[in-house]
Amino acid sequence: MKRQFVLICMLGSLLVLSGCASSLTGETYSRDDARRPQVVRTGVVETVRPVQIEGSKTIIGPAAGAAIGGVAGSGVGGGRGAAIATVIGAVAGGMAGAAAEEGITRAQGVEITVREDDGSMRAYVQEASPEVTFRPGDRVRIQTLNGQTRVVK
Template sequence: MKRVTSLKAPALLLVLTAALGGCAQQSLTGDAYSRSEVQRAQNVQYAVVESVRPVVIEGRTDGVVGGGAGAIVGGVAGSTIGGGRGSVITSVLGAVAGGIVGQRIEESTSRTQGQEITLRMDNGQLTSVVQEVENQNFFRAGDRVRVLGSGSTLRVTY
């Protein structure tokens, strides 16, 4: 029993560190730039918003934070059940179950509100862009906007 107690503090610290690291998700709004996008030239076009449709942007499923943290918590919890081989088996089962639950929690907590913006570019072309909504500020049909782009990445701003 003493060994389990001595593992609780480091395991808890690791889980909390992983959970806080998962909070640092990159923003998908039109006003947020990743470090790799800074000081890179972008093409600027102007357009009028034709229509806007609310969408849901799925959460992260590729991160290791939720699954890793869940596996640690499940493994530690499982190790307290049984003794000998039983403790090893419940640790493994707890880690697997915790990893699955943690990954699902990470996906649901990183899901965000988005908007599909259909634009009539000044050259007449129709273009659609999906981006995250910030502070419930949806674009509206008729808005005059800037469309910034580089390669296949576009962002809509005022």
């Protein structure tokens, strides 16, 4: 019974963590961004290179992992041994939860260097999108809203 509970908690935590991942592609807008004016500049792509965007590091992963690890550890031994196993399980679970959250929310990105029409050259990093690929020579728009910028075709 206890193992089933731990398994259900682990699966629930993974679902929660996967729900925390937000898209950083140029095609995804938040609800707050809809219907707001954006500053738009144009330019030509100079270079494109793949990059890794690190995952999020919130309290959710470690907390969920610690809870699951503590429950799992409490089932080991009895008396003082169970208390020690609970603490060890919680610490190990917290570390595993933090690593899982970072890994689940990690994303493949792309660094796009653009020579803008005013002559300036800037690099932009955003999540890679299978629907839209950038190549040197592509004409693009650079859109800025609330301090966040995206490159779109």
